[in-house]
Amino acid sequence: MATSQWWQKAVIYQIYPKSFNDSNGDGIGDLPGITAKLDYLKELGIDAIWISPIYTSPQVDSGYDISDYRVIDPRFGTNADLYHLIDEAHARGIKVIMDLVANHTSDQHVWFQQSRQSRDNYFSDFYIWRDPQPDGSAPSNWGSYFGGSAWEYEPLRQQYYLHYFAKEQPDLNWENPLVRTAVYDLMRFWKAHGVDGWRMDVISGISKFTDFPDYPTPNGEQFVVGDLHANGPRLHEFLQEMNREVLAPFDMMSVGEAPGSTARNARQFVDQTRQELNMVFTFDHMDIDADPMAPFPQKFHSLAFDLVKLKQSLSEWQNSLFNHGWNTLYFENHDQPRVISRWGNDGQYRYQSATAFATVLHGLQGTPYVFEGEEIGMTNAHNFTLADYNDIEVTNTAKMLGTTVMGLTATELLAAAQQISRDNARTPMQWDNSANAGFTTGQPWLKINSNFPTINVATDRQQTQSVFNYYQQLIALRHDAEWLTAGEYQLLLSNDPQLFAYTRTYAGQVWLIVANLSPEIVATTALQAVLGEQKITQLLLQNYPERQRLDAPLQPYEALIAKLG
Structure with a gap:
């Protein structure tokens, strides 16, 4: 890309x-x-x-x-x-x-204060409301990330509302186009005041599986947090709409917090051809x-x-x-x-x-x-x-x-x-x-x-x-080295329990990043065997002084970045 x-x-x-x-x-x-x-x-x-x-x-x-x-x-x-x-x-x-934070608001937000009043006002469907079960219990056994049920009863409406987090954090109903319009408007408001981009809190949760089926409870759990809490059926439709309405027109950077995402399905969020987000937090x-x-x-x-x-x-x-x-x-x-x-x-x-x-x-x-x-x-x-x-x-x-x-x-x-x-x-x-x-x-x-x-x-x-x-040097290297941005990644010694070693390859040149992530001295014999004839030709950064070769053991938590040749 x-x-x-x-x-x-x-x-x-x-x-x-x-x-x-x-x-x-x-x-x-x-x-x-x-x-x-x-x-x-x-x-x-x-x-x-x-x-x-x-x-x-x-x-x-x-x-x-x-x-x-x-x-x-x-x-x-x-x-x-x-x-x-x-x-x-x-x-x-x-x-x-x-x-x-567009998955939920505070229960003190005016939207919720109005929504809880009745089932037929402008804000009634800004949140996710469901009737009690015949015995008066919650609509399903969905749990909150903070413990207990994800459903809270509201006497004024005689209904339960959904909250993935604290009961004071009711989830917004993204199925309602008025909610989406309100969110995009507040994003435009901050762009007008100079904001350059967004980190999006639990964005993978904004689309719900609206039938809220009970989770299985093989161990007798009362409330369950499971896979259906994220990546609902309209998620990518909503993100593409957000991109069209706000992100692309105003050139705003976007990074989404995406619980429940894998390396494979993350492509749906960040592949540039899909026009959704720039990045997600795994x-x-x-x-x-x-x-x-x-x-x-x-x-x-x-x-x-x-x-x-x-x-x-x-x-x-x-x-x-x-x-x-x-x-x-x-x-x-x-x-x-x-x-x-x-x-x-x-x-x-x-x-x-x-x-x-x-x-x-x-x-x-x-x-x-x-x-x-x-x-x-x-x-x-x-x-x-x-x-x-x-x-x-x-x-x-x-x-x-x-x-x-x-x-x-x-x-x-x-x-x-x-x-x-x-x-x-x-x-x-x-x-x-x-x-x-x-x-x-x-x-x-x-x-x-x-x-x-x-x-x-x-x-x-x-x-x-x-x-x-040290961070200053790392950051400067990030700015200057095109291989850090575009180079291909290859993991070395995948099963080594102490060494994290990999190469980055770009324009026919190879760089080595290696760290001993243990409090012990670790031999580099296996690493040298993998690298073969390649040797350090330039040390770009190291957290221990006086290393010029790879044939000496790595000290506790020793790390370096080097060009190979």
């Missing part, structure tokens, strides 16, 4: 605004705080920022429950603050990507440590890191989308814990681990996404108690558990949360070693990671081994 779009050579930086930088001392990050750090982001070298939801919201699900799409939540500032941020970002050559590689046989809540029953599975997943997406679409590249975001704590080593080899995982990711074909703090090697918050968590997945599970339910004790839930909870990524950005990590002069909305005195932007940038500096 053509590789001439700006986002194909770009690196995009995700900002979780509550936790990025607080300018007014109220303990919550805000838009002026982001504007104040644009020079920092420019120096890092990123091309665009993706800002998680900043619209008016009751914050039941951290802003993903929107009550007014066109008004900035006062917690974050004003519309004028956002317009100023966009102008300042553009002045620095940085594009601005906003979050589009979950395949982020689920390699999920235990499919675990009891609910499965998320808190993690398996050990399996590098072979990670290589299989990432390679499948690389190979499937090559010349058929474009990949997103990420290990961290607002919904994922810190990768070096989850799969790497956030202690003795924190620098090496952070840069090794970055190397294997940024060497792939696709657009890399860097989550705030990833560029300095921030870690999970090992100092949290259950009472410290704000993440609704943890708090809801804690309420259901009491002390022991569903195979977890409170102690086990805490250990699991410290490993996998979304709050591990949402702890405030660690700017320096002053009070509250330089994030705020007030009381932070979420507890600060206790390691901020040693892990922070100011300290990292003074180190000989600087994660920030």
Whole structure:
């Protein structure tokens, strides 16, 4: 496929605004705080920022429950603050990507407040309503991603409404053309104010299997989340309409969060001939440590890191989308814990681990996404108690558990949360070693990671081994090297449990990306055997000094990018 779009050579930086930088001392990050750090982001070298939801919201699900799409939540500032941020970002050559949450709204949105009143007003069919079963129970056994039923009874209408997430997040009815028109109008509104593109929250869920058949329950489950929650029958029709109405006419970048998608069916989203989305976020590689046989809540029953599975997943997406679409590249975001704590080593080899995982990711074909703090090697918050968590997945599970339910004790839930909870990524950005990590002069909305005195932007940038500096080099390479954009991918040593090695080939030349993703010293004998007569002719990047050849063992979490000849 053509590789001439700006986002194909770009690196995009995700900002979780509550936790990025607080300018007014109220303990919550805000838009002026982001504007104040644009020079920092420019120096890092990123091309665009993706800002998680900043619209008016009751914050039941951290802003993903929107009550007014066109008004900035006062917690974050004003519309004028956002317009100023966009102008300042553009002045620095940085594009601005906003979050589009179009699968659901807040139950406080005026659309829902009207819809719940009756079955015959303008907004009645903006949401998905169904009658109770004869015994008064929910229309089906569909479950919510946050636990419990996906159906909530509304006495005013004497009907149930559907909510894939919290009961305060009713799902929109995309079968209603008025809903689609309203969504496209709000997208045009933000384009008129300078927004360059969209990250689309759970976009694969907007089309429903409207008969909502019961899922089978072989283990006696009361509520089930299954395959029918995503990729409904009209999904691609809706996305093609969105492309015609908004994305193509206004040249807006699009990346969709697509749970339930595979490397094969992702082509339906991103093949340029279909005119839908530019990219989708895959979950395949982020689920390699999920235990499919675990009891609910499965998320808190993690398996050990399996590098072979990670290589299989990432390679499948690389190979499937090559010349058929474009990949997103990420290990961290607002919904994922810190990768070096989850799969790497956030202690003795924190620098090496952070840069090794970055190397294997940024060497792939696709657009890399860097989550705030990833560029300095921030870690999970090992100092949290259950009472410290704000993440609704943890708090809801804690309420259901009491002390022991569903195979977890409170102690086990805490250990699991410290490993996998979304709050591990949402702890405030660690700017320096002053009070509250330089994030705020007030009381932070979420507890600060206790390691901020040693892990922070100011300290990292003074180190000989600087994660920030390494990311700068990776990003610069992404901008300059056409082989990173267009080169063919080939996995090496697919079954090696410690080495992630692959080549990128372009215009008759070959580059090697290799990382030892283990805390052990690993021989390179097998790698040399695969490469044969090919030797390193140029080292482009390495996280250990003084390596010029491949015949020496790889040190713990050692990584390099080299040209072969």
